[in-house]
Amino acid sequence: MKNARKMSVLATAAIAVVALAGCAQGGSAGSGGDAGSGDKPYIAMISKGFQHQFWQAVKQGAEEKAEELGVEITFEGPASETEVDAQLQMLQAAIDKSPDAIAYAALDPEACIPLIDAAGAADIPVVQFDAGCDSDVPVSIAKTDSLGAGALAADHMAELIGEEGEVAIVGHSQINSTGVERRDGFVEQMEAEYPDIEIVDIQYGDGDHLKSADIAKAMIAAHPDLKGIYGTNEGSAVGVVNALTELGLNGDDLTVIGFDSGKAQMDAITNGLMAGAITQNPIGIGAETVQAAYDAINGDTPEEVIDTGYFFYDAENMKDEEIAAVLYE
Amino acid sequence: MTTSTPPTPTSSATAPEQINPPGGTERRPIGQVLRSQLQQSLAFATLVVLIIFFSISSSSFFTVSNISGILLSTAVIGILAVGTTFVIITGGIDLSIGTGMTLCAVMTGVFITDMGLPLIVGVIGGIATGALMGFINGLNITFLGLPPFIATLAMMLIAQGLALVISGVAPIYFAEQAFKDIALGTLIPGLPNAVLILFACALVAYVVLSKTILGRYTFAIGSNEEATRLSGVNTRKWTILIYTVAGIFTGIAGVVIAARLGSAQPQLGTGYELQAIAAVIIGGTSLLGGRGSILGTLIGALIMSVLINGLRILSIQTEWQNVVVGIVILVAVFTDSLRRRREA
Incomplete structure (x- = not known):
């Protein structure tokens, strides 16, 4: 019996180790993560999700732009796009970290109002992407029409x-x-x-x-x-x-x-x-969002609505440069 | 764990029966058998009524192509339901089958696409992943003493997380047509292989549940675990084995869904466990344990998919579809409890 109990603990531990190893591997992608303590401005991005490839592409665009501008970002979102509550907790946690700016994609336009207002009261500039919150605080939104x-x-x-x-x-x-x-x-x-x-x-x-x-x-x-x-x-x-x-x-x-x-x-x-x-142009959405947040941090006023565009593509124009640039596998 | 080797045939046949009404289907009094048949025929009657209703309502319903579509849409949930019937008969529950299925699909993708292993190795690897998860569920329930709800809830989250981590949050595609044929090939013209796999799984599960010691102990543990244990049965060992068997079916479902989609989609799976459990309950298996059948589960799964398909054919709004399915579950469980009260 004792052996079996040990085995069971071991098996559970083994899973935990595998899971941790996996996290360590994926850690460089920087979902979650700590607030940047260095000199770089820090932007906390709260997305609608991260599992769909669309959000992975947004994240990619955001990371590339962050690299270019020399800012630090974190990108996180709930496991599914129905988890309004989980997303609000992420938003709360982001505000608590006092970032230089918050970038937010609202799962629910009403539920987010108190928190976004709180961010405004704490003088944290808020930019939005993909879907907006019905609050006066956010200064811009980058999205597809x-x-x-x-x-x-x-x-x-x-x-x-x-x-x-x-x-x-x-x-x-x-x-x-x-x-x-x-x-x-x-x-x-x-x-x-x-x-x-x-x-x-x-x-x-x-x-x-x-x-x-x-x-x-x-x-x-x-x-x-x-x-x-x-x-x-x-x-x-x-x-x-x-x-x-x-x-x-x-x-x-x-x-x-x-x-x-x-x-x-x-x-x-x-x-x-x-x-x-x-x-759509998910990489563009990510990049424009980080740019807008960067502008807001530096006291500039980003455009209120940044239309990142959309295209129809088919077998014929798929390879065109303009189209191929916004497609993702 | 090694104190009691598998009991001798004599002790296995008599031990549980001395303590409580025997759980095995074979040796029950004739009245009980009849009642159990009645419950099944009640479910079966529901299925027939639904089919007649939808056939009258729409000429598009009872066509070869649509019936084949209904059977195919039953395959994945049906296989999960067949596996989890064992667990529910023991009075347990397995919430990890939905996301567990996804993890098995992802592992199959890792073995075949990422590592380039032969198809058969990948398929066995995917099924083994399911067996391992079931085994760990069993260990956590028996030796750590965790309630099945909690142990498998934890496994559900672990499987979901691992599926995302291992796949790198991206689908894994299968290039080989032979793999897709596992689900969509047609050994019997017009009938996708996934449906054959479902029926094969149900047949094997039926035999295991009604003709083997494992099946007898599944019922015995569900009827009265303490009494079964006191009669000399190593209930921990058998519980672990039962969860492992359920895990094997989870693995098979993982392979089938990956083959049908031609890809392992790491974000799928949440909610599948509840549909499978609903199918089991509609089929007359008791959540309290000790009673249930594979045939009932198969009928339960068919009721769910006939209902959903029929409502879709009639262009009923998605929101209302959920309401109707919910009501059917209520009615099924209510009829069951009514029957139980009459029995008591």
Whole structure:
């Protein structure tokens, strides 16, 4: 018995060691981390997440800019984009460290107000990225115009299906602002410009590849005349592509428009399963955010809204310099 | 741990039965067997009613392609549910199966894509990862005396973290078509292999649960662990083994989801454990332990996926889909408790 207890402790310890080793390896990426005690200005970035490749690209852009400007940053976010509460605790912890500036991407525009106001009261300049907080404190926001991006997706969908027929949307969230605006931009553009196109179904798969694939398959079964599906983020779009593969369909049977990049989506575009996708400029968002924070620290006034842009890309223009620069595997 | 070697056939057959109503399916009084069948047929009737309802509501529902789609969407949750049925029959719970599955998928990716090992080695490695997690869960529950809820909650977090760390927070892609064929190839035309794997898992689990000592002790521990222990059964050893078996199924689910997606997605998995547990409960397995069946679990998993698919086909809003699934779980568990009260 004693042996077994020892074994059990050992096994647990072994896992802990592996975990720690892993942390040490990833430590240089600097998520979390301590406030910079050196002379360099320190910017605490609180993101919506870190697991999606989109956020990894934002982080990359931020780190490159920080290196260039000679500032120190930390980049952290909750494990999932539904954890509003966990994100607020990170924000609180960041304020407590008295950084030179805070860069924040709000998961919920209301819940963050007291904390952001507190940061303002403590004379910590706040800049925002991706999604804003309904407070007067932040001086700028670097983001994609999601409504415009959704409308651009609608224009290309309409063009590809000949401006008539049934389309559907696999969304990634009916709550957070990017999910809502990418959907609304698409829906409003269709209603305003393309009266012969009908949006027959909108469902949400949380950006989960598996769920999104099953949703797309059900849509295709329910609407045999469906001409196109729009997936509002990487997981949704890749899910739709997986559905096509599993049903033995290809891009000629159904027009798929996606969002963001990532290897699976880019491959699908290259081999014709997906017609194209909207890409944002995540590296640009990261870089502009750090630049804005740097300006704010130095008493300059950054632009209030920094539109980092969005593009439609397909197999033809994917390799163009301007497009290739904002895509990420 | 070594004090009691596997009991001799005679002691194994009689020991638990002297103390409490036997847990094994074979030796129960006929009335109990019938009632258990009834619970299953209740679940089965629900499934049939759902299928008829959706078939009438939409002509798109009962088609070969959609039924095949429903079966495929049952595969991953179904395999997890089959494995965790063992744990729930012992009166335990395993919250680590969702993110654990993801860790197994990531490890499979590490073995095959990053290390370039042969497919079969990667697949076995992924399944072994699951077995190891189950084994550690078992150790922590028996020898550290942690409640299963806490031990497996901790493992759920550890697995989620490790999956992210090991993958470098990026998906690992599988280049080889042979690997993807594990889930999406069709040995039987029109039926994805993942579905065959689900049925094979269920069959093996059924045999283990109803025809082996492991199965008998699973029921015995769930009915009355103390009595089982006093009758000379090394319950710690068997509990560890049961969690390890559940872990093997977690590993298989990890391989199947990786094969279906052609990639190991490290951020997936949260919430899958609750869907699997729901399938087990709908299938008539008691959270209090001592009672349950693999067939019921399989039907429970099918009810969940038929329901979700049907609601999607009818274009019911995602928000309402959750409400409906929640109500079905309530009704299933309520009917079960009603039946129990009548029994008592």
